[in-house]
Amino acid sequence: MEQEMADVVVATRSNGNVGQQISHQAIFDKANRPVSLKFEDVVYKIKVKKEGLFKKTIESEEKIILKGISGIVLPGEILAMLGPSGSGKTTLLTALGGRLNGSLSGNITYNGKPFCNVMKRNTGFVTQDDVLYPHLTVMETLVFTALLRLPNTLTKEEKIMHAEDVITQLGLTKCKNSIIGNRLVRGVSGGERKRVSIGQEMLINPSLLLLDEPTSGLDSTTAQRIVSTLWDLANGGRTIVMTIHQPSSRLYYMFHKVLLLSEGNPIYFGKGGDAMDYFTGIGFAPMFSMNPADFLLDLANGVSVDDSRDDQAILKQTLVSAYKSNLAENLETELNQPNGNLHSVADGKQHNRWTTTWWQQFSVLLRRGVKERKHESFSGLKIGQVLAVAILSGLLWWQSDSSHLQDQIGLFFFYSGFWGFFPLFNAIFTFPQERLMLEKERASGMYRLSSYFMARTMGDLPMELVLPAVFVTITYWMAGLKPTATSFLYCLLVLLYSVLVSQGFGLAIGALVMDQKSATILGSVIMLSFLLAGGYYVQHVPSFIAWIKYVSIGQHTYKLFILSQYKAGETYRCAQNRTCLIEDFPSIKSVGLDGHVLSVVALAIMLVGYRLVAYIALMRIGVTRK
Structure with a gap:
């Protein structure tokens, strides 16, 4: 299956409609410190206030957003989190990035260590909405980010050169002097804007890269180019986790691992190419050839190809029970394995809290x-x-x-x-x-x-x-x-x-x-x-x-x-x-x-x-x- 995924990547890059793709080699140097990300039994709860007729709060109840989710992502792997809207994908991603406050329980470790300021500095987080200044050019955006985020061990000239390298490697050279723009100001395209957001995070050469819906609102060709870029970054030894709503089949086979969520419950975790076999093995086989991602999302929504299964709640509960019976134990064994030669990102280094004065x-x-x-x-x-x-x-x-x-x-x-x-x-x-x-x-x-x-x-x-x-x-x-x-x-x-x-x-x-x-x-x-x-x-x-x-x-x-x-x-x-x-x-x-x-x-x-x-x-x- 690994070879199949690699073949898909090569095939999509050789497509004549995408003639100016980034080369197949890794577009950045290898990660400073490879990171093995593990999350075990992650539970997140919030309090929901109920309002009366005149909007007076009468009581509050606790709602569980994430219900005991576990997984592991190793250096060089891409984990794609799938699931319908409201299934908890973004919440989990935010928790993995150390950005979630509130009632969060479970264990999230990075090479066996908890999240810390040093890990924050080695983590890139790309939000779903591209939060960029609309009147700055692509070059100005990345240069200012480089001057703020890169350490003083580099000179100002070296930081600017690093920003220029990122522009070249992400294929942004033609638009580097164009303003970013927004809905009211004409600027670069949506795909270019997304690559600028990724470029901002890649300036720090992160060991862990988290992305929330990086292909949202993009056409299939642009989405493929974004994911191809992420594939190259993973080949450089980075750990990449992303949420994605409804990928095409050629994007799906570029994911090393897939986590499928339904109403905060995990119903599949494993290799992307093994998902169809798993669900077929527990009695949920597609009636005809279809995009694996579409099939998985149908199941997560409680929709089965078997017309006899009409109760969505029962179907979802069946899938949750099947996950606990067939996948949870093996995943727990994998999580308990040592990190091998991987060390904490902070090992052997003294870090100041800030990279610049x-x-x-x-x-x-x-x-x-x-x-x-x-x-x-x-x-x-x-x-x-x-x-x-x-x-x-x-x-x-x-x-x-x-x-x-x-x-x-x-x-x-x-x-x-x-x-x-x-x-x-x-x-x-x-x-x-x-x-x-x-x-x-x-x-x-x-x-x-x-x-x-x-x-x-x-x-x-x-x-x-x-x-x-x-x-x-x-x-x-x-x-x-x-x-x-x-x-x-x-x-x-x-x-x-x-x-x-x-x-x-x-x-x-x-x-x-x-x-x-x-x-x-x-x-x-x-x-x-x-x-x-x-x-x-x-x-x-x-x-x-x-x-x-x-x-x-x-x-x-x-x-x-x-x-x-x-x-x-x-x-x-x-x-x-x-x-x-x-x-x-x-x-x-x-x-x-x-x-x-x-x-x-x-x-x-x-x-x-x-x-x-x-x-x-x-x-x-x-x-x-x-």
Whole structure:
């Protein structure tokens, strides 16, 4: 049967329609350390909450997703996990990759050792959905990954060369300068995108490679090319485990071993070529020649070719019982055999937790973030929006003077309101949009959370600060505010200060909620509450709710804006051409012309505090068992 599988691989590669296939030789060097993966009696349970008529939880029950699954995959082998949707394939794969939290029991070992950080560094995990930045090119994607994941024993130039080698070996040379793209942005094809995902994992030369539905959504020729690549990688001594939904027959015979699942139960584990004989031997033979994978999936769904067997539940239970009677004992014997010459991946080595320094991670993530988001940050729409509002505001408040004191104060309140909401909504989407990427990269141990957080927030600062600076420069002089450099700089610094605080507030809400729609609603409600308590609309706030102004970004900003223009003792023209003291003007009196230090300190606390909340909220993402 091994020869039959090899013949299928050679035959499919010689097909004239696939003329530019990767050569039959192993496309990468051999694995650093071969890994024998064993999993014994793996059980995974979750708690399912039941809801009443009005969505009130009335009770929770325990649901078993994986029901005592065992298996072994040796170096040089491909294990394909088959089964209908909901059978537990992805859950098991996630558990084997050390990424599953919760009520997981059983024993999963890698050369006889449990999962650890060193094993994480030698494990590649390719998710079903290709989580990639759409506006980076193929080359940029792999180079940034290489700079982050490859150790400092390699120079920067060597890491880039390694990325170029991966591009060549995966047949991505023609599209290396094309952007990845997504549903909204035209980029590389689905097959090329999948090979980029595999290439990201192959950069670290993993001993164990796990793939979730690598052929999902691809045509048969592209799917065959992907699996042929995996065959070559296995020949290099790697251990490969993949889930696959409905492979063609020529793909099926490329799998060394097959694990068939039905509702979390194993009903077959063994060589792929022996599966048909096994089921024929227990009384389930196909009535006509068919794709083995289709036949196995029919059985896993409780569908038999024998029309007399109508009860799916009985059929599934029969298959589970047959597995326990005919296969479980032999598998247990195989699992108890020693690993032979295989040693732990960590044997004889001292490893740091991170392959690169904090500063390297920060600088690479900063450059990558700027490249990915420059199209959004420097978009003509956003710039045009700010310029249009600035010019309109300047015209509405054109050359107002002290006789129009209420108008000038209204402009300052507009400053605090507009530049409270604008950076807030820009920042709210930051972490929800990047959640999948952060989960993926943190789970692989690519970088520290602190380096990501600093790079992500610092990368947005240029446009966060440039646009308000341009805005206030236009409106300040058009509105005829106090024409001194000191007052202008004071006003500008106050605006930039408040923008940073509002950005931190948006980051905190986005990180806490992690849902764009919910975060937007929550941010709007809170910011409107701050705005209403800002001292402009309501000057006599009842004492029981007056506390809001002390935590209001808008109120402190509004007060500092007023202090940038007016000082106690100054006068203005009031009714009947009399002069009145500035501090007696109602809108100013309610805010006061003192306590600027308190407002500066309050905003400083918010500036640090909101970002700290965002960072702590992000710590729950990408946490996996060790």
